Amino acid sequence: MKPELQPRRVTGPDGREFEVDPLRDYYCEAPPAVHPPAYLRIIEDLFNWARAESIWILGFGTGCGAIEMRPLMTPRFDAYRYGIQWRPTPRQANLFVISGYLSVKTLKRVIRSYEQMQNPKYVVGLGSCTINGGMYWDSYNTIKRLDDYLPVDVYIAGCMPRPESLLHGFMELKRIIRAGQAEGANDYARNFAWYKDNQKRVIHDWDMPDYNW
Amino acid sequence: MHDLYDRLKARFPLGEWIARRPDLAFVDVPLPQLRPVLLHLRDQEGFTHLVLLTAVDWIETGEFQLTYLLCNRGRACDLGLRARIARDPASMESIHDLWPTAATYQRELREMFGIDFPGSPRLHEDFILEGWREIPPYRRDFDTLAYARETYRERPGRVTQDPAAYMQQQLDPGGH
Amino acid sequence: MALFTPDRSQYPQTRADGSLDIDLTSGKYLKLWQGPQHPGITGNMAVELTVCGDEVVEGRTHVGYLHRGFEKLMERRTFIQCFPIVCRICVPEPDFNEYCFAAAVEELAGIQAPERADWIRTLILEMGRINSYLMYLGGQAGAFGLGVIGQWTTYARDLMLDRFEELTGGRIYHMFILPGGVRDGLPDGFATRLEETLRELETVMRDVYDTLFCNAVFKTRACGLGVIERDWLDPYGVTGPNARAAGVPKDVRRDQPYLVYPGLDFEPVVATDSDIYARADVRRRDLLMSIDLIRQILARMPHSGPLMAEVPNVLHWKIPPGETYIRGECSRGEYGYYLVTDGSGYPRRVNVRGPSYTHAMALLERMIVNANISDVAALMVSLHTYPPEIER
Numbered sequence: 001m002k003p004e005l006q007p008r009r010v011t012g013p014d015g016r017e018f019e020v021d022p023l024r025d026y027y028c029e030a031p032p033a034v035h036p037p038a039y040l041r042i043i044e045d046l047f048n049w050a051r052a053e054s055i056w057i058l059g060f061g062t063g064c065g066a067i068e069m070r071p072l073m074t075p076r077f078d079a080y081r082y083g084i085q086w087r088p089t090p091r092q093a094n095l096f097v098i099s100g101y102l103s104v105k106t107l108k109r110v111i112r113s114y115e116q117m118q119n120p121k122y123v124v125g126l127g128s129c130t131i132n133g134g135m136y137w138d139s140y141n142t143i144k145r146l147d148d149y150l151p152v153d154v155y156i157a158g159c160m161p162r163p164e165s166l167l168h169g170f171m172e173l174k175r176i177i178r179a180g181q182a183e184g185a186n187d188y189a190r191n192f193a194w195y196k197d198n199q200k201r202v203i204h205d206w207d208m209p210d211y212n213w
Numbered sequence: 214m215h216d217l218y219d220r221l222k223a224r225f226p227l228g229e230w231i232a233r234r235p236d237l238a239f240v241d242v243p244l245p246q247l248r249p250v251l252l253h254l255r256d257q258e259g260f261t262h263l264v265l266l267t268a269v270d271w272i273e274t275g276e277f278q279l280t281y282l283l284c285n286r287g288r289a290c291d292l293g294l295r296a297r298i299a300r301d302p303a304s305m306e307s308i309h310d311l312w313p314t315a316a317t318y319q320r321e322l323r324e325m326f327g328i329d330f331p332g333s334p335r336l337h338e339d340f341i342l343e344g345w346r347e348i349p350p351y352r353r354d355f356d357t358l359a360y361a362r363e364t365y366r367e368r369p370g371r372v373t374q375d376p377a378a379y380m381q382q383q384l385d386p387g388g389h
Numbered sequence: 390m391a392l393f394t395p396d397r398s399q400y401p402q403t404r405a406d407g408s409l410d411i412d413l414t415s416g417k418y419l420k421l422w423q424g425p426q427h428p429g430i431t432g433n434m435a436v437e438l439t440v441c442g443d444e445v446v447e448g449r450t451h452v453g454y455l456h457r458g459f460e461k462l463m464e465r466r467t468f469i470q471c472f473p474i475v476c477r478i479c480v481p482e483p484d485f486n487e488y489c490f491a492a493a494v495e496e497l498a499g500i501q502a503p504e505r506a507d508w509i510r511t512l513i514l515e516m517g518r519i520n521s522y523l524m525y526l527g528g529q530a531g532a533f534g535l536g537v538i539g540q541w542t543t544y545a546r547d548l549m550l551d552r553f554e555e556l557t558g559g560r561i562y563h564m565f566i567l568p569g570g571v572r573d574g575l576p577d578g579f580a581t582r583l584e585e586t587l588r589e590l591e592t593v594m595r596d597v598y599d600t601l602f603c604n605a606v607f608k609t610r611a612c613g614l615g616v617i618e619r620d621w622l623d624p625y626g627v628t629g630p631n632a633r634a635a636g637v638p639k640d641v642r643r644d645q646p647y648l649v650y651p652g653l654d655f656e657p658v659v660a661t662d663s664d665i666y667a668r669a670d671v672r673r674r675d676l677l678m679s680i681d682l683i684r685q686i687l688a689r690m691p692h693s694g695p696l697m698a699e700v701p702n703v704l705h706w707k708i709p710p711g712e713t714y715i716r717g718e719c720s721r722g723e724y725g726y727y728l729v730t731d732g733s734g735y736p737r738r739v740n741v742r743g744p745s746y747t748h749a750m751a752l753l754e755r756m757i758v759n760a761n762i763s764d765v766a767a768l769m770v771s772l773h774t775y776p777p778e779i780e781r
Binding site: 004058059060061062063064066067068070071073074075076088090101103105106109113135136138139140141142159160162 | 420425426427428432433453454455456457458461462465473474477480481524527539540543544546547560561562777
Binding site: 233234236237239261262263264265267268269270280282286289291293312313314316317318339340341342343350351353355357358376377380 | 452453456458460461462464465467470496623624625626628639644645704705711712713714716723725727729737738740742746747750751752755780
């Protein structure tokens with residue numbers, strides 16, 4: 001564990017000494033909760049319509065698929081016309097596009113970023129390597145099934161998928177959201193122990209709280 | 214490039230000289246001579262650019278081969294110095310004071326091959342891997358497939374074809 | 390309010406072993422992570438900054454987020470099976486991996502690629518270089534907040550990707566260069582359409598010149614920032630445009646010509662200032678030179694002849710023991726493959742020498758000291774690093 005994460009006594013600017021335990025003090029300990037649907041079907045449908053029309057993607061290029069995201073931001077493919085845009089911080093994003101293979105080191109950062117995103121949130125796995133390992137099926141450092149670690153709503157196959165297929169994947173995600181079937185965040189809350197168990201099995205130096213948001 | 218070999222040979226006891234191309238040669242250097250040879254090449258012969266430093270695992274003889282590839286831009290030629298070190302425990306003199314960039318290569322070699330370079334800066338920090346518990350992964354006796362099978366769950370339905378058998382089946386379905 | 394005063398007393402003192410004496414609990418310093426999830430980072434890597442005020446006192450590059458273990462994976466693949474994976478080492482310019490690996494295999498196996506294949510390889514490499522530079526220019530402008538340049542260069546890159554798709558069938562990964570030659574010749578009318586693309590590209594580059602290189606904001610911030618001293622070049626292994634911007638005409642295409650470069654007419658692009666502006670300008674002029682080189686290639690390449698040399702059955706292809714190093718000048722510097730064979734059907738060891746390996750680690754950590762936080766992203770982009778080359 002890194003020295004800055006260890007509990008220690010700190011003297012504040014006013015001269016008072018106090019104890020700091022970064023892993024406990026800086027994070028909320030509450031586990032994620034299942035978010036129930038609205039009390040009326042029609043209201044929930046309205047919410048889902050609004051969610052489907054404002055897909056904000058977290059700008060985190062986790063793998064090589066990120067290079068095909070750039071053309072989507074330009075006039076030729078223009079994902080903005082579908083209400084899709086990129087945000088620099090997880091707090092403002094609701095879609096996490098896992099752009100390709102995930103090494104164990106990145107998986108840890110991905111989990112942190114995912115948990116910091118607000119509900120409702122969605123995950124799109126991009127590329128064959130998120131589905132079954134793809135090219136890197138025998139690599140010691142990349143995970144094979146993304147859905148073991150995060151709840152995935154849509155997979156986009158290909159190595160790497162073209163911008164058109166990305167757009168198609170986003171349309172598919174919209175359809176799922178509107179149908180009220182994009183329950184990834186709730187799945188994550190419901191099967192929290194199972195996901196954590198899987199995550200900890202591959203991430204050996206787990207130096208963060210179980211739920212960090 | 215052979216005149217270079219003659220000049221080096223007059224100063225240092227060198228091993229075999231393998232001329233791969235007119236502008237690329239490899240030469241075996243005994244361990245104690247490596248640093249003087251590197252210094253001589255850098256300061257006297259104009260081999261100022263350290264192209265790469267890497268290791269080859271010769272598990273059959275229990276040795277690591279370290280390759281220091283130097284480039285002389287003025288004469289447009291490259292020279293690879295090969296040094297053999299024992300595989301267990303693997304340790305080698307650090308050259309980060311000759312080329313600062315060598316520290317990065319040495320960090321990688323320590324992590325990926327388990328070769329120790331005493332004195333090299335930040336050698337024991339994680340470089341590429343994080344929380345790695347097995348033997349260093351680039352060693353030949355590390356089986357990446359077995360590790361991946363046992364660590365990461367597979368999605369059922371993946372079929373692996375042996376290329377030779379598959380081609381034979383495609384070209385000659387009857388099996389004649 | 391007091392203006393910034395260069396009071397050196399607040400800076401950390403250097404310990405005897407050369408490391409900095411930074412006491413994080415003193416409240417003077419703050420540790421900031423730029424990346425891996427950060428808009429101001431190139432690719433998936435991280436820089437751990439220790440700042441004093443808004444000035445960086447120490448920077449450390451962290452890589453490994455994209456490590457797939459290519460060198461290990463290639464050891465358990467036959468030579469021909471390596472081809473689909475080598476190009477995935479570098480996304481913006483995958484063709485260099487294909488070329489270097491193919492050339493290394495050819496050299497050890499004693500195969501000579503036909504001349505026409507060499508011309509097509511050169512054409513592909515130059516097209517890939519243009520793509521990579523276009524990505525860079527967009528990123529460099531974006532790092533200074535000039536977002537629209539990225540829109541234009543991405544548009545131009547898409548046009549180039551269309552040509553790639555027409556030629557090879559793939560947008561990003563082409564897998565076109567095989568040991569022994571290339572997969573196919575140019576399609577009918579390809580040269581005309583490529584010429585149209587080049588003309589469009591020149592228009593875009595004129596606009597980029599007017600809006601980026603003549604832009605007061607860009608000039609004010611980029612000139613004099615991030616200087617690489619000339620005597621750092623060799624100790625830090627600086628190659629490519631970063632070295633050429635420092636006034637050293639280091640260009641593998643000229644120094645140790647490969648493929649058909651000996652027959653082409655060009656001079657390495659050089660600048661003297663060695664700051665971010667000079668590096669951007671070298672890359673812009675290099676891009677224009679690539680356009681010129683492509684025109685030369687199209688005009689002079691043979692249109693008939695074999696595309697593949699005689700290659701043994703690749704399923705049972707054993708290569709005699711040996712080792713070699715093949716280098717090429719990619720858009721970021723010297724790209725090389727070190728290949729060792731042991732007489733079996735598998736490579737014994739492959740080592741990829743990416744230019745970012747030295748640029749993003751030792752050099753960046755040195756350059757970043759005393760930079761302003763807001764300039765860190767621009768500094769990083771200006772070295773044109775690409776993390777998968779570092780960790781592979």
